[in-house]
Amino acid sequence: MELTQGVKRRRSLSFVDLSREESISPPPKRRSSPIREDHEDRDINHFAGRPEKRPPQGPHDGRYRPPGITIPSPMQLNFVAELPASSNVDTVSLGNLLGDPMIKECWLFNYLFDVDFVMEHLDPDVRNLVQVKIVHGSWKQDDQNRIQIDEAARRYPNIKVLRAYMPEMFGTHHSKMIVLFRHDDLAQVVVLTANFIERDWRMSQAIWKTPLLPLQETQQTTAPSDHTLGTGQRFKADLLAYFHSYGRSLLQNLTTQLQLHDFSTVIGALVASVPGKQMLGSISDDEMLWGWPSLKRILRSIPDSSTITTSTATQGPPQIIAQVSSIASIGEKYLTSTLFPTLSTLGPKPLTQSQCPTTKSTTAPTPKISIIFPTASEIRSSIDGYASGASIHMKTSTPTQQQQLAFLHPLLCHWATPSPLSTSLSPLRPTLDSPSLTHRKQSPLLQTHRSAHRPHLVPHIKTYTRFSTSTSTAQPTIDWALITSANLSTQAWGAAASAAGEVRICSYEVGVCVWPALWGKGARMLPVFGEGGEGEENGEGGRGGRSRDGEAAMQMHENEPSPSQPQDPATTPSPSQPTPTTTTKVANNPKSNPSPKDLVIGWRMPYDLPLTPYAKHEKPWCASEMCAVPDHLGRVWPGYGNG
Numbered sequence: 001m002e003l004t005q006g007v008k009r010r011r012s013l014s015f016v017d018l019s020r021e022e023s024i025s026p027p028p029k030r031r032s033s034p035i036r037e038d039h040e041d042r043d044i045n046h047f048a049g050r051p052e053k054r055p056p057q058g059p060h061d062g063r064y065r066p067p068g069i070t071i072p073s074p075m076q077l078n079f080v081a082e083l084p085a086s087s088n089v090d091t092v093s094l095g096n097l098l099g100d101p102m103i104k105e106c107w108l109f110n111y112l113f114d115v116d117f118v119m120e121h122l123d124p125d126v127r128n129l130v131q132v133k134i135v136h137g138s139w140k141q142d143d144q145n146r147i148q149i150d151e152a153a154r155r156y157p158n159i160k161v162l163r164a165y166m167p168e169m170f171g172t173h174h175s176k177m178i179v180l181f182r183h184d185d186l187a188q189v190v191v192l193t194a195n196f197i198e199r200d201w202r203m204s205q206a207i208w209k210t211p212l213l214p215l216q217e218t219q220q221t222t223a224p225s226d227h228t229l230g231t232g233q234r235f236k237a238d239l240l241a242y243f244h245s246y247g248r249s250l251l252q253n254l255t256t257q258l259q260l261h262d263f264s265t266v267i268g269a270l271v272a273s274v275p276g277k278q279m280l281g282s283i284s285d286d287e288m289l290w291g292w293p294s295l296k297r298i299l300r301s302i303p304d305s306s307t308i309t310t311s312t313a314t315q316g317p318p319q320i321i322a323q324v325s326s327i328a329s330i331g332e333k334y335l336t337s338t339l340f341p342t343l344s345t346l347g348p349k350p351l352t353q354s355q356c357p358t359t360k361s362t363t364a365p366t367p368k369i370s371i372i373f374p375t376a377s378e379i380r381s382s383i384d385g386y387a388s389g390a391s392i393h394m395k396t397s398t399p400t401q402q403q404q405l406a407f408l409h410p411l412l413c414h415w416a417t418p419s420p421l422s423t424s425l426s427p428l429r430p431t432l433d434s435p436s437l438t439h440r441k442q443s444p445l446l447q448t449h450r451s452a453h454r455p456h457l458v459p460h461i462k463t464y465t466r467f468s469t470s471t472s473t474a475q476p477t478i479d480w481a482l483i484t485s486a487n488l489s490t491q492a493w494g495a496a497a498s499a500a501g502e503v504r505i506c507s508y509e510v511g512v513c514v515w516p517a518l519w520g521k522g523a524r525m526l527p528v529f530g531e532g533g534e535g536e537e538n539g540e541g542g543r544g545g546r547s548r549d550g551e552a553a554m555q556m557h558e559n560e561p562s563p564s565q566p567q568d569p570a571t572t573p574s575p576s577q578p579t580p581t582t583t584t585k586v587a588n589n590p591k592s593n594p595s596p597k598d599l600v601i602g603w604r605m606p607y608d609l610p611l612t613p614y615a616k617h618e619k620p621w622c623a624s625e626m627c628a629v630p631d632h633l634g635r636v637w638p639g640y641g642n643g
Contacts, residue, residue, distance in 0.1 A: 064090040066528050066602065073528055073604040074268065074514050075483050078194065078205040080457060082383050087453035089530045090604065092207045095121045097178060097190055105131040107179040107254055109510070111172055112145060112195040115152030115159070128158055133254070135246075137164045137173025137508065164246055164508060168275045171506030174492065175272070176485045179254060186212040187261045189239065191512050193461045193485060202383055203391065204415075204457040204606055206483045208268070208512050216262035229301045230518045232266035241288040242510065245274040267518045269298045271484060273492060273509035280501040291494030291505045292342045295482070295513065302480055302515045304346035317365035318468045318479065320344065323372040323415065323607060325460045326393040327620075328489035329400060332407045338496040339488070340369055343464060346479065367466065370611055371411045371488070373620045374458055376627050376637075378414065381456065385631030388458035389623050396622045405620070412620060413611040416455035450529045450609045461606050462487060462511075467527075477516075478525040481603050484511025514601075522597030527605045 063072035072090065079091035098106065101123040108118065113134060122130055134153065138146035146163070153159040164173045178190040189210045194200040220233070227234035240258060243251045273291045280293055289297050320343050330339075344367045379389040395401050466479040486492040491506035516525040614620075627637040 068600055069526065069528060069602040070599045071519065071601045073602040074208060074512075075463075075481070075604050076207050076209075077454070077461075077530075077604055077606060078201055078207060080202060080383075082202070083454070083457070087530065092209075093121075094118075094194075094196075094201055097121075097207070097209075099123050100182070101126050102182045102184055102186075103130055103180050104183050105133070105181040105257075107133045107135065107177075108196060109135045109173075109175045109177040109179075109508075110196050111136065111174050111176070112197050112200075113149050113152075114197040115149060115156070117198050118196045119156060119159075128156070130158060132156070132159045133162060134159060135162045135164060135173070135251075137166045137171075139163050139166055162250055164250070166275060168491075168506035171275045171491055171508070173508045174485050175508045175510040177510050179258070181257055182212075185215050187258065188212055189266075191483060191510055193483065199384065199387065200391065200460055202457075203388060203460040204454050206461045206463060206606060208483050210263070211265045213261040213263060213265070215260055219260075229298055230267065230269045230515070232263035235266045235268060235270055236261075236263035238270040238272070238288050242270065242272045242274065245276075268512040268514045271295050271298060271482060271486075271511040271513050273486065273494065273505050273507055275506055275508065277502055277504045280497060280503060291492075291503060291509075292339060293494065293503060295493075296342045296345050298513050299342070299345040299480065300347050302347050303517060304348060316368075316469060318367040318466055319370060319476075320367045320464065320466045321370045321372065321413075321607075321611065322464045322488065323459055324462050324487045325391060326487035326489065327371070327373065327408070328487070328491065329395060329398075329404060330488065330490050331400075331404060334490060334496055335407075335488075339493060342493075343367070343369070343466075346466075369411055370413050370613075371408065372413050372415045372459065372607055372611070374415065375614070375618050376621050376629075377618075378416075379458060379621050380627065380629065380631035380637075382458045383456050384458075385633040386627065386635055386637040389621055389637060391460050392458065392621050393623055394620050395624060396620070397624065408620075409614060412614045412618075414614070415459050415607040416452065417449060417608045417612045450527070450605070452605050452607050453530050454606065459606060463606060465603070475526060476609070478527060478603050480513060480515040481525070482511055482513040485509045486511060516599075516601055519599050519601055520597075523599040523601060525601040525603055527609060528602035529605050 065072050076090055076092045079088050079093040079096070098118070098121045103122070103126070106122075113136060115134070119127060119132070122132075134149060136145065136149060138149070140146065149161055153161050166173065176192050176194060178188075178192070180188045180190070182188075191208045192205060193207075194203075194205040227237065236258070240255055243255050243258075248255075271294050272288075273294075276290075278290060278293070280289075283289060283293075288294070322343070373394065374392060376389075379392065380386055382388045396405050462484050464482040464484070466481075467476040468479055469476055486509040489507075490496075492509050494503045494505040497503050514525075516523040623637075624640045626639040630636055
């Protein structure tokens with residue numbers, strides 16, 4: 001179905017002036033909660049008229065593995081056309097996810113939708129045949145998001161729109177997920193961090209995919225407690241429990257189909273939130289926990305491999321890095337008493353002092369917490385300039401918010417270390433107000449600078465990762481990593497437990513947590529940076545040049561279409577081809593492969609290491625404040641409500 005010019009003009013105005021304070025759920029009779037602050041992407045008139053351009057397809061065949069990495073990263077970053085090929089190694093585009101002509105049914109869960117943008121990424125030969133289900137939470141008749149979705153969906157007879165019930169006034173349907181069913185009886189689940197709007201795919205995003213899931217040979221109805229956290233069977237049980245929370249009738253067709261598929265090759269634990277209240281003391285292992293209690297249960301199952309001797313204690317504490325696109329006004333007390341202790345949770349150590357009498361035991365150090373969040377300088381020097389700031393939210397105007405900022409400021413860090421020599425995005429250069437390398441201290445986690453090759457992509461990504469240092473190398477190892485839709489808010493993670501043990505959650509969220517032991521005892525997980533491999537320095541190659549790993553990556557893709565050029569989705573292969581590769585076999589069936597102690601799993605880093613903390617004078621981006629300094633496109637930011 002071709003879009004008319006009139007339709008395209010309507011699309012260009014599709015996300016204008018959506019009220020940032022409007023309710024996204026039916027208000028109960030009485031409410032004493034504060035105004036919702038877990039905002040998502042909202043546009044303003046000044047930036048709504050951006051010309052449309054279909055994103056090209058990214059590379060997909062043959063997952064890239066840097067030297068020393070046995071299993072490719074379970075998480076991939078999104079393909080962005082404006083980046084050079086060396087910065088798009090092992091990336092995924094929306095066309096890669098949706099453009100396979102074998103797809104017969106597509107379930108889309110998200111907060112914001114540009115329906116026409118999504119439909120453009122389906123294979124043109126089957127675009128009008130794929131049964132598309134859109135699940136969102138905008139329930140009000142006058143909600144602009146709902147109006148835009150309904151208006152666009154009427155142009156496609158094969159689209160069905162489903163609205164999730166939102167019992168909490170300040171909650172949102174914030175989960176970002178795709179479920180695909182194919183003509184060859186395979187299924188796939190995708191968890192991501194992007195809304196289904198064009199702008200989000202020009203920011204830094206993350207994608208996690210299951211393998212293609214065949215039909216199971218026999219029906220299995222075992223309880224969740226019969227399976228270990230992190231296994232495919234437990235993931236399936238928890239995912240079905242999440243879908244059932246919408247009400248069995250709303251998603252019955254989806255759950256009935258998923259029940260027939262074999263999830264045994266899936267590696268990862270589901271971390272989700274659903275609106276409502278849960279009593280912690282009354283929940284058994286058979287029941288799904290939501291929000292921060294769910295993450296805490298998972299982290300307790302991960303063996304603590306951190307410091308246990310005085311010799312390793314001198315290397316410093318582990319570091320937990322959170323990268324989010326929104327920080328609500330949640331307060332120091334909630335962070336220090338609920339969320340940070342949850343993130344710091346780990347299970348029992350593999351060896352006790354009695355088992356290892358020659359080891360002198362010490363108390364494991366408290367992890368260092370760091371939060372990656374952009375500054376105004378980084379927003380205005382990004383690909384879309386201030387327009388990207390419409391998706392990044394943190395309020396700093398009231399005395400309470402200023403008090404929270406004072407607590408958070410020592411934790412705040414940049415996602416990229418600016419360099420005067422950076423040329424990774426030719427139209428952009430570091431501006432005069434970009435942070436300088438000369439006035440900063442860098443985190444001791446990694447002594448050699450490693451670049452994620454995304455200095456001009458504003459992160460809309462949400463990841464939480466725990467790093468530990470190694471006794472034999474400066475290379476940090478990863479204890480666990482989480483990709484999720486959840487930002488830093490009580491709406492997403494749940495409020496602190498009441499005296500009675502009750503936890504209240506407002507929003508729908510979904511994520512996946514992985515850790516090395518899921519691939520076998522003794523396996524390790526290491527950060528990878530697109531071009532650099534294990535233990536390899538990322539000198540000038542990491543700052544926009546071509547490293548040795550970049551050369552290898554280009555050789556690997558030399559027979560593929562160039563990722564810097566638009567591709568025809570009708571001729572571009574899908575990443576979901578059922579033909580297994582050696583890499584897929586290793587990743588999804590560790591029992592039939594080399595010893596687990598030889599397995600090294602990569603984790604694609606969306607930010608540079610070591611982190612660069614904020615300088616004392618730097619402030620986080622605040623979308624409600626005016627910025628008079630022009631961005632690299634010559635525009636100023638009036639601030640929400642002022643323009």
